[in-house]
Amino acid sequence: MTPKRIFLFLTVALFIFLGLYTWNRKTDHLDSAANATGLEATGLVLKPYHWIVSEIKGIWENYLDLVDIRAENDALRVELHEKQELVSRLAEDREELLRLRKLFQFSERLEWNKVGAQVIGRRMGPLAVLESVMIDKGVANGALPGTPVVTYRGVAGKVLRAGARSSTVMLLTNPGFKVAVVSQRRRVPAVLSGGGPGAPLEVKYIPAHAELLPGEMLVTSGVDGGFPKGVPVAIVTSVNPPAGNPFLAVTAAPLAEIDRMEEVLLLQRPPHSVGRPEKPSPLEEVETAANMLGAE
Amino acid sequence: MRIRNIIWWTAFFILAILGQMLLPGIDLMVVGLIIAMQERNPLQIIWVLILCMLLQEGQGTMDFGASFCWYGLTMFIYYIGRAIFETENIFFILLVCASLGALHFGLMYIFSGLQGVSVPFKRLALESVGEMLIVPILWLALHRLRGGVARHAD
Numbered sequence: 029m030t031p032k033r034i035f036l037f038l039t040v041a042l043f044i045f046l047g048l049y050t051w052n053r054k055t056d057h058l059d060s061a062a063n064a065t066g067l068e069a070t071g072l073v074l075k076p077y078h079w080i081v082s083e084i085k086g087i088w089e090n091y092l093d094l095v096d097i098r099a100e101n102d103a104l105r106v107e108l109h110e111k112q113e114l115v116s117r118l119a120e121d122r123e124e125l126l127r128l129r130k131l132f133q134f135s136e137r138l139e140w141n142k143v144g145a146q147v148i149g150r151r152m153g154p155l156a157v158l159e160s161v162m163i164d165k166g167v168a169n170g171a172l173p174g175t176p177v178v179t180y181r182g183v184a185g186k187v188l189r190a191g192a193r194s195s196t197v198m199l200l201t202n203p204g205f206k207v208a209v210v211s212q213r214r215r216v217p218a219v220l221s222g223g224g225p226g227a228p229l230e231v232k233y234i235p236a237h238a239e240l241l242p243g244e245m246l247v248t249s250g251v252d253g254g255f256p257k258g259v260p261v262a263i264v265t266s267v268n269p270p271a272g273n274p275f276l277a278v279t280a281a282p283l284a285e286i287d288r289m290e291e292v293l294l295l296q297r298p299p300h301s302v303g304r305p306e307k308p309s310p311l312e313e314v315e316t317a318a319n320m321l322g323a324e
Numbered sequence: 325m326r327i328r329n330i331i332w333w334t335a336f337f338i339l340a341i342l343g344q345m346l347l348p349g350i351d352l353m354v355v356g357l358i359i360a361m362q363e364r365n366p367l368q369i370i371w372v373l374i375l376c377m378l379l380q381e382g383q384g385t386m387d388f389g390a391s392f393c394w395y396g397l398t399m400f401i402y403y404i405g406r407a408i409f410e411t412e413n414i415f416f417i418l419l420v421c422a423s424l425g426a427l428h429f430g431l432m433y434i435f436s437g438l439q440g441v442s443v444p445f446k447r448l449a450l451e452s453v454g455e456m457l458i459v460p461i462l463w464l465a466l467h468r469l470r471g472g473v474a475r476h477a478d
Contacts, residue, residue, distance in 0.1 A: 034404075037400075038400070041396055041400075044392075045389065045392050045393060045396070048388070048389065048392065049387075049388070049389040049392075052387065052388045052389065053387065058381070058388035058389075059381070059387065059388050061378070062378055062381035062382045062384075062388055063382060065378045065379075065382060066378040066379040066380065066381050066382020066383060067382035067383065068382070069337075069341075069378075069379060069382065070341055070379060070382055070383050073338050073341045073342065074341070074342075074345065077342060077345075149345045150345070150348060151348040151349065152341075152344045152345055152348060152383040153344050153349070153350075153351060153379075153380045153383040153384055154349055154350065154351045154380065154384075154390075154394065154428060154432060154451070154455070155380050155381065155383065155384025155385065155386050155390050155391060155394075155432075156348065156349065156383060156384050156385050157384075157385060157386060157432060157435075157436045157441050157443050158385040158441060160385050162383075188385060189385070191382070196383075196385060198385065203441075203442055204440070204441065224442065224444060225444055225447065
């Protein structure tokens with residue numbers, strides 16, 4: 029191969045690449061084709077593998093690993109009694125809340141549908157640069173790009189790419205992941221974003237005077253429309269004074285066990301509310317306005 | 325012979341997908357492409373290349389295009405190396421694998437930067453070293469499994 033031919037080959041390849049890249053950025057055709065073929069084929073291989081592994085694991089756990097079951101049962105029974113007590117107290121609070129909502133004419137909160145999914149793979153291949161997992165639900169099961177993904181503990185991420193029956197979930201720990209949150213007790217609004225693999229989450233835009241302490245829980249505020257309101261997200265781990273800007277430097281730890289989760293829930297918006305963010309309550313609007321005035 | 329070939333490639337891609345699940349960030353399918361190039365069957369090279377690209381793009385989290393550069397430059401390195409060495413020469417194998425490791429690092433760094441994604445430097449470096457070390461071992465193992473087809477092709 030002469031240098032002239034090499035140069036010609038590289039030039040042609042570069043033009044083909046730029047053409048394909050630009051065309052795909054505009055139309056998404058190639059990404060859709062990769063989702064429909066590559067992602068689906070990967071799902072087809074991983075699902076049976078995952079099934080076999082979980083069956084073997086199940087046999088082990090059900091029949092062989094019976095040590096300490098009695099002690100565990102006793103501990104669980106005690107925990108169950110505690111939880112039952114808590115549930116009955118919360119039921120009372122809920123009734124009171126419903127009465128107050130009615131009294132103040134608050135709009136009824138819409139329930140998002142939940143669809144269970146199994147994690148069948150984690151970050152795969154050289155092009156999986158984002159922290160991600162693969163799940164066994166796709167467009168056919170309502171897992172559209174942007175669909176919130178949670179565990180029983182809290183927010184885990186959102187669907188990034190979806191094939192027909194498999195999809196890729198971008199995890200909460202990615203720097204590109206952002207969700208509007210509010211602190212549970214003091215109702216301080218903020219934006220939470222990932223800090224990268226192994227790094228704490230970053231909580232941004234909290235005014236310097238805001239009352240926020242480590243240990244407080246952050247829940248979704250619902251104002252961005254991407255997540256329903258009130259889903260637990262993270263626990264504040266550190267609050268430091270601002271360094272050269274008007275906002276506090278706050279970090280948090282995710283509640284969901286991102287590295288170990290095996291099952292997740294997809295939250296699907298109620299059909300008649302598509303594209304409409306949840307409206308904050310009048311009280312929250314007043315609090316948000318007060319916070320903003322305070323920041324000024 | 326054709327059915328045997330199809331079964332071989334099907335098994336290869338299934339195992340490569342499972343392998344990639346166990347070794348995040350590392351491309352094992354590139355070994356299949358190298359073997360296809362060693363066998364010098366243009367049709368086989370094309371469909372192995374297309375399958376590799378679709379699978380990697382489907383599993384990946386970047387916009388379509390990085391696999392085009394990754395496999396395109398792998399082929400380029402292979403053919404340049406082949407013009408200098410014989411394909412079974414140990415220097416050829418080491419040259420291609422070292423280049424693949426460097427290429428992995430450079431390309432992923434550039435592409436993630438272009439798409440505004442920050443990739444941890446240490447993780448990327450480790451994956452590149454992993455790519456550099458795993459590819460020659462797999463290459464030699466699979467080359468033997470294929471029954472030395474490439475030996476005759478040379």
